[in-house]
Amino acid sequence: MNDILIVDGYNVIGAWTELKTLKKKDFENARDLLIDKMAEYQAVTGWRVIVIFDAYLIPGQETKTQKSKVEVIYTKKSEKADQKIEGLIRKLQNVKTRIHVATSDMAEQWAVFSQGALRKPSRELIEEIGKIDREIGAATMNKQSSGKGTKIPMDEATREKLEKMRRGF
Numbered sequence: 701m702n703d704i705l706i707v708d709g710y711n712v713i714g715a716w717t718e719l720k721t722l723k724k725k726d727f728e729n730a731r732d733l734l735i736d737k738m739a740e741y742q743a744v745t746g747w748r749v750i751v752i753f754d755a756y757l758i759p760g761q762e763t764k765t766q767k768s769k770v771e772v773i774y775t776k777k778s779e780k781a782d783q784k785i786e787g788l789i790r791k792l793q794n795v796k797t798r799i800h801v802a803t804s805d806m807a808e809q810w811a812v813f814s815q816g817a818l819r820k821p822s823r824e825l826i827e828e829i830g831k832i833d834r835e836i837g838a839a840t841m842n843k844q845s846s847g848k849g850t851k852i853p854m855d856e857a858t859r860e861k862l863e864k865m866r867r868g869f
Contacts, residue, residue, distance in 0.1 A: 701798050702748070705741070705820070706788055708781050708803035709734060709753040709772075715804045715822035732767075737829050739768035744832050747800075750788065752781045782808045789815045 713719045713730050723730035735751060742749040750771040755762070762776040775784045782805065789799055793816055801812040804822040813819050854862075 702796055703745070703798050703800065704748045704750065704792060705738075705745075705800045705802060706785050706817075707734075707738060707749065707751045707825070708785060708801070708805065708808065708822075709751045710781065711803045711805055711808075712822045712825060716826050735767050735770055735772060738770045740832055740836070741825075741829055742769055744835075752784050752788075754781045755779065782811070786811060786815065789817045793817070 709731065713723055713734055716734075719730045719734055722733065731753065738749045738751055741747075748771070749769075750773065753772070753774050755775045755777055762779070763774040765772045773784060775781060782803075785801055785803075785808065789801070789812055792799060799812075799817040800820045801808070801817050802820040802822055802825040803809060803812075809819040809821070
């Protein structure tokens, strides 16, 4: 079974305390941080991740980009993220694909659920990402504290030769 997570970008940013605060100071950085977090989520889960942003702040044609394997879509000027999400569900839905949609918008949750997709409230996604962050942090700390893999074993003669080379002798 292939899993796809479609994220209502601005909705998740609005539900995420840190990103919501950052958005007030640096809107673009808040979007980039969400995309970075979704890249980590994708790396851990193996799911295909698509982040949708309304184009109300970036008017123009629909734009599709990819950052760290995360697909990022900015809707066209008159299209809402909800409309794009529902269209993607219709396009991607098949018997081998399970689609999850992350949003806090209750009306959108029911709309995607009625199309056969699974709802994932923004808060639940944020908690999952927090858990992933903690697991990555713990694994990193364990690796650093064990000291394994941080030094190359060598004999004293080799060490002295390298030290002389380092010092230019």
